[in-house]
């Protein structure tokens with residue numbers, strides 16, 4: 001990258017980092033623990049709310065995950081409207097369809113029940129409800145909503161995205177196949193219910209890939225240049241919890257303690273990256289999600305080691321510290337470079353132990369131009385990555401990702 005572009009990127013990142021320190025991001029009120037979901041209907045009622053819209057997806061409905069919550073709302077004399085058509089990599093069409101139900105049913109609050117897709121879809125339904133004249137496409141980027149959402153309850157059923165803690169919602173345009181983040185302080189949910197019992201039936205491949213998504217949040221936040229004491233603390237705790245618990249949840253899905261630890265890790269990583277940003281792993285993963293429908297966690301899990309290798313020495317120090325925090329990855333006496341390399345190898349080993357592939361299916365050289373354009377537009381100048389990447393360098397990485 002030429003020197004002018006570098007100075008521009010680093011200047012923007014510097015001012016954003018200061019801005020985020022002056023305007024601290026709120027955290028959701030967290031209700032956590034096994035079985036805590038059963039308390040939600042009374043809690044919602046105690047806030048004077050009567051008619052939620054529950055946003056979820058068909059897969060979650062099919063396995064009956066929201067059924068006890070819906071039944072207990074009926075018992076509590078509450079009417080709950082449901083939108084269950086959210087697709088992975090949720091689309092603008094999903095949002096408009098959910099908004100229609102929200103308006104027609106005169107809803108007064110939103111329950112996001114599911115993985116990142118349902119939570120993000122629900123966030124932008126809320127944004128459209130308070131900004132009816134702003135189309136979703138115009139919300140792309142930063143601070144285009146600036147209005148309080150209806151009371152918002154996030155109930156994650158995967159342990160990955162951390163959307164229950166973040167300022168972000170990532171939306172796809174089904175016509176252009178572009179996937180982009182919408183970021184605004186008002187998108188942080190008001191309440192998050194972390195009930196590990198909801199994650200016990202997560203299939204193995206979703207457990208593994210969503211878990212590595214959380215790890216990617218922690219790592220990208222920690223190695224970036226916009227950390228605070230809080231983000232460092234959250235990212236290191238998340239990294240340790242993930243190395244200690246992810247493989248166990250993959251092998252023994254019924255282990256409630258391990259599931260609970262992964263849920264906490266995903267939340268911590270969300271708190272970290274929403275203040276300290278992500279990096280090129282996410283920028284490329286979002287683009288591939290829009291273009292090929294590659295599941296978000298899978299894309300991140302595959303891309304993460306390649307980008308960390310590409311950062312090279314520029315990321316060695318923070319990666320070495322993460323290796324120390326995670327425990328069991330390196331020796332105290334190892335050099336910084338060796339610790340960092342062992343950390344990257346530990347991620348590769350973790351991926352391999354959970355049958356995560358090393359290449360992106362369907363990635364075509366013909367698409368490199370559009371991928372590079374979109375990914376660099378998302379990442380530069382905002383993401384405070386350890387080393388800035390230009391077009392040529394991204395193409396080199398994409399070539400390595402091809403089957």
Ligand SMILES: NC(=O)c1ccc[n+]([C@@H]2O[C@H](COP(=O)([O-])OP(=O)(O)OC[C@H]3O[C@@H](n4cnc5c(N)ncnc54)[C@H](O)[C@@H]3O)[C@@H](O)[C@H]2O)c1
Nearest residue numbers: 059060088089115116117157158161163166168170202296
């Ligand atoms: N807003 C943010 O801060 C943020 C951060 C990272 C990623 N994201 C976005 O989140 C989306 C990905 O979310 P995700 O990885 O959680 O996956 P997802 O929400 O797309 O869900 C993946 C699949 O898992 C199933 N599922 C979910 N919970 C289940 C459970 N408990 N049991 C059985 N099946 C279950 C769903 O039905 C779905 O088929 C992407 O669009 C990504 O870009 C958002």
Ligand SMILES: [Fe+2]
Nearest residue numbers: 161213217300
């Ligand atoms: Fe992510």
